[in-house]
Amino acid sequence: MDTRDDSAMLSTEQSSLLDPTMCIAGTDTIASDSSVLSTEASHPLKVYLRVRPFSKAELSNNESQDCVTFENSEIVSLRAPKDSSTMKNCERGIGQSVHKFTFTKIFGEDTTQAEFFEGTMKDLVVSFANGQNGLVFTYGVTNAGKTFTIQGTPKDGGILPRSLDVVFDHIRGRQYVKMNLKPYLGNDVMKLDPAQVKQEESMKASLFSSLKEDGMKAVVSSSNLRSLAACEEASPDHAGNEQNQFSAWVSFFEIYNEYVYDLLDQFPTAKNQKRPALKICDDQLGTSYVKDLKWFNITSTEEACKILQIGNKNRSLASTKMNQQSSRSHSIFTIRLLKLNHGDDPGVLGVSEMSLCDLAGSERCNKTQTVGDRLKEAGNINNSLLILGKCIAGLKQSQNPKKTNYVPFRESKLTRLFQPFFCGKGKACMIVNINQCASTYDETLHVMKFSAVAKQVVQTIQPRNFDFMSPRIVGKDGKIITEIDANMSVEDLLSEDEDEELDISVVSAEDLLKKIEELKEKLMSERQSKLLLEMQIRKEMGEAMYQQMVHLDETWSKRFEDYQETTEEQLENRLEMYKKAIKNHAYRQAMEELEEDYVPLEEFQAEQDKVEERDRRIEELEIALGLLKQSGDNEADSTSGVLDALTKRCQDKEKIIIGLKVQIQNIRDEADFDRRRLTEENNMLKQHLKIKEQENQGLRSLTERTIQLEASVAERQEKLDESKKHVSAVDISEPKPKKGLFSSLKNTMTGTPKKSKSVETPGGATGLARKKPLARK
Numbered sequence: 001m002d003t004r005d006d007s008a009m010l011s012t013e014q015s016s017l018l019d020p021t022m023c024i025a026g027t028d029t030i031a032s033d034s035s036v037l038s039t040e041a042s043h044p045l046k047v048y049l050r051v052r053p054f055s056k057a058e059l060s061n062n063e064s065q066d067c068v069t070f071e072n073s074e075i076v077s078l079r080a081p082k083d084s085s086t087m088k089n090c091e092r093g094i095g096q097s098v099h100k101f102t103f104t105k106i107f108g109e110d111t112t113q114a115e116f117f118e119g120t121m122k123d124l125v126v127s128f129a130n131g132q133n134g135l136v137f138t139y140g141v142t143n144a145g146k147t148f149t150i151q152g153t154p155k156d157g158g159i160l161p162r163s164l165d166v167v168f169d170h171i172r173g174r175q176y177v178k179m180n181l182k183p184y185l186g187n188d189v190m191k192l193d194p195a196q197v198k199q200e201e202s203m204k205a206s207l208f209s210s211l212k213e214d215g216m217k218a219v220v221s222s223s224n225l226r227s228l229a230a231c232e233e234a235s236p237d238h239a240g241n242e243q244n245q246f247s248a249w250v251s252f253f254e255i256y257n258e259y260v261y262d263l264l265d266q267f268p269t270a271k272n273q274k275r276p277a278l279k280i281c282d283d284q285l286g287t288s289y290v291k292d293l294k295w296f297n298i299t300s301t302e303e304a305c306k307i308l309q310i311g312n313k314n315r316s317l318a319s320t321k322m323n324q325q326s327s328r329s330h331s332i333f334t335i336r337l338l339k340l341n342h343g344d345d346p347g348v349l350g351v352s353e354m355s356l357c358d359l360a361g362s363e364r365c366n367k368t369q370t371v372g373d374r375l376k377e378a379g380n381i382n383n384s385l386l387i388l389g390k391c392i393a394g395l396k397q398s399q400n401p402k403k404t405n406y407v408p409f410r411e412s413k414l415t416r417l418f419q420p421f422f423c424g425k426g427k428a429c430m431i432v433n434i435n436q437c438a439s440t441y442d443e444t445l446h447v448m449k450f451s452a453v454a455k456q457v458v459q460t461i462q463p464r465n466f467d468f469m470s471p472r473i474v475g476k477d478g479k480i481i482t483e484i485d486a487n488m489s490v491e492d493l494l495s496e497d498e499d500e501e502l503d504i505s506v507v508s509a510e511d512l513l514k515k516i517e518e519l520k521e522k523l524m525s526e527r528q529s530k531l532l533l534e535m536q537i538r539k540e541m542g543e544a545m546y547q548q549m550v551h552l553d554e555t556w557s558k559r560f561e562d563y564q565e566t567t568e569e570q571l572e573n574r575l576e577m578y579k580k581a582i583k584n585h586a587y588r589q590a591m592e593e594l595e596e597d598y599v600p601l602e603e604f605q606a607e608q609d610k611v612e613e614r615d616r617r618i619e620e621l622e623i624a625l626g627l628l629k630q631s632g633d634n635e636a637d638s639t640s641g642v643l644d645a646l647t648k649r650c651q652d653k654e655k656i657i658i659g660l661k662v663q664i665q666n667i668r669d670e671a672d673f674d675r676r677r678l679t680e681e682n683n684m685l686k687q688h689l690k691i692k693e694q695e696n697q698g699l700r701s702l703t704e705r706t707i708q709l710e711a712s713v714a715e716r717q718e719k720l721d722e723s724k725k726h727v728s729a730v731d732i733s734e735p736k737p738k739k740g741l742f743s744s745l746k747n748t749m750t751g752t753p754k755k756s757k758s759v760e761t762p763g764g765a766t767g768l769a770r771k772k773p774l775a776r777k
Contacts, residue, residue, distance in 0.1 A: 045457040046104045047430045048120050049076060052145040053109035054436060063437040075102050078445060081438040086445060101448045102455065113152055117162045124429055125163045128354040129170040131339060133426025135355050135418065140433035141443040142361025149433060150358050151308065160333060160356050164301040167337065171246035176340055179297045181348065183249050183336045186283035188472045189348045204296055207264065211306050245346055247338040249295045250304055252311035255413050256329035263311035264294050280413055288416050308333060330384065330414055332357045348473055387412040389450050395422060395457045430454055542724060553713065560706060567699065575692055582685055590674060607660060614653045621646045
């Protein structure tokens with residue numbers, strides 16, 4: 001799958017598809033900045049890829065299986081390992097094992113911090129120093145190197161300390177040393193009195209006193225200085241900027257379990273004491289900001305790194321199976337640069353903002369083995385990242401002029417803060433961090449697919465217009481301080497509204513009455529048009545609801561028919577199964593009983609042959625006995641002895657014959673008993689069949705009931721059509737009280753609000769008739 005970016009530039013019509021109330025451009029551009037565009041500019045979202053090298057433990061666990069391959073500086077391919085879910089799905093014919101992705105630029109495992117900053121952040125930081133807003137956020141699985149990319153180490157700083165080096169080198173010698181001008185709300189500036197300035201100084205000193213001297217040191221790279229010097233020499237407004245002053249302020253907060261916490265606030269010492277959660281609000285231009293967030297004035301990179309180190313101590317971290325120091329929250333470090341006039345009491349020319357967000361890593365709970373609080377944290381992390389993915393996908397779909405799509409920025413606090421940057425307030429940049437471990441291939445593939453969608457998002461930086469106002473200066477009470485320049489002329493001070501007020505004072509009463517009459521006529525025409533529009537919308541909504549009801553009726557009817565057919569088939573199959581089971585059981589039982597008392601035919605025939613042989617022998621002996629009687633008396637004694645022996649043998653044979661006859665009779669009795677038992681089982685089966693027939697009769701009655709319900713729905717639909725025809729025939733000149741979409745607007749225009757009455761439809765229910773739910777068995 002090749003996911004290379006082939007999207008075109010957004011036009012003005014395409015960019016207007018986004019919600020105009022949600023995508024108001026920022027108001028903090030600087031008038032003297034030559035890099036800020038005066039016309040609308042569109043360019044794809046820059047997405048960079050950075051690959052973390054293997055650790056010794058990962059190499060020993062055979063995590064290196066060549067899953068990630070770089071084809072060039074922009075294209076990377078992923079090959080699924082054997083034990084991954086992607087490979088198993090591929091073997092079943094689902095998906096594929098090799099994927100290709102395109103990035104703005106790819107940085108391998110040998111890339112240094114300086115090289116990465118030079119290739120990603122240089123242009124963004126220079127634009128920020130010149131007045132353009134910027135957002136940088138890292139995305140990736142846990143233990144992919146996101147925090148290292150942003151913060152780095154004390155000896156080798158990341159993009160945050162290097163960006164601060166560039167900014168402070170840019171404003172070197174032009175820093176405003178006082179602390180009486182402080183960022184306020186989304187884009188305003190608060191002017192502090194001497195007491196408030198002292199309070200700010202004491203808060204800053206108290207914050208730094210809690211940190212030891214072994215904090216993170218600043219890292220100034222010569223490449224940063226060269227890039228900025230070249231940019232300043234190339235800028236035509238560089239000479240004019242020498243007359244301006246700059247003041248830098250920073251804040252550091254986190255989003256943990258969908259709650260916003262200030263990381264520079266004093267951490268509670270008691271166990272039962274909870275940290276105060278902050279709220280996200282919107283200013284008058286719709287820009288989101290964190291209310292009551294602490295801002296600290298900084299004069300060097302060292303001070304900013306100390307603040308970063310203090311905030312890291314208060315950040316929510318936990319140990320998981322995949323990462324011993326896993327970030328359980330999204331942390332955002334924000335820098336605001338105030339551009340001021342030259343002088344002791346300067347005015348504010350502009351405010352620029354740059355935010356660096358370290359997103360928490362996406363993870364699978366079965367791999368990280370998270371339970372309890374860790375499981376809840378993982379759920380909130382994955383949910384906020386899911387909403388971020390929805391927003392980016394919605395922005396991509398909104399680029400199509402034929403489709404309108406809702407972008408759910410408000411569903412998460414993270415996306416609510418990102419919203420202005422995605423909607424024209426400034427430049428956004430995404431850094432994707434991955435590792436090459438085979439065990440996390442499936443999560444890495446999901447991250448790459450997310451980045452592929454983000455790469456296709458086109459940012460539109462709005463041009464300057466009347467919405468781009470200069471920052472306002474407010475006092476300690478929050479009220480706007482109006483400043484008048486001595487060089488301004490009287491004509492410049494008079495606004496168009498003031499001229500209209502002067503003209504109205506000399507208008508005659510007749511002209512005013514005519515104007516009032518014209519406004520009344522215009523108001524009546526507007527009311528009529530709104531009523532027509534409301535009727536048209538009601539008609540369209542009614543037709544849409546009718547189509548939906550018809551569709552639901554067809555769907556449920558089809559589902560009922562399918563369910564009825566399925567139930568009948570199941571009952572028939574079950575009945576056949578019962579019949580077969582009973583027959584098999586009866587056959588096995590009869591065979592077992594026959595096997596116990598069965599006498600083979602050959603044995604029975606042999607016994608009968610023996611009996612016949614004995615009978616024949618008896619007859620022969622009887623004949624011999626008669627012959628012996630005819631012999632003399634001398635042989636009488638011997639003959640009598642033989643006869644006794646023969647008689648005894650005959651009696652024994654008769655006993656054997658009687659026993660055989662008894663056995664035959666027992667077999668006949670058992671066979672009669674088996675026949676009676678089989679007859680009783682057949683009677684029981686007939687009773688079971690009668691019960692099944694009764695169940696089928698119940699299903700037929702349920703079918704008849706359904707047909708009656710459908711007839712009732714059709715009758716009520718006819719009544720609904722008649723009521724709609726009656727509504728369409730109402731005269732427009734006699735509007736009746738309306739309810740619904742424009743009722744509140746109509747009451748406001750007429751000045752006589754009325755209570756809306758619900759329209760009772762045929763059937764006794766308010767609104768459209770609802771179909772009764774089908775009876776279930």
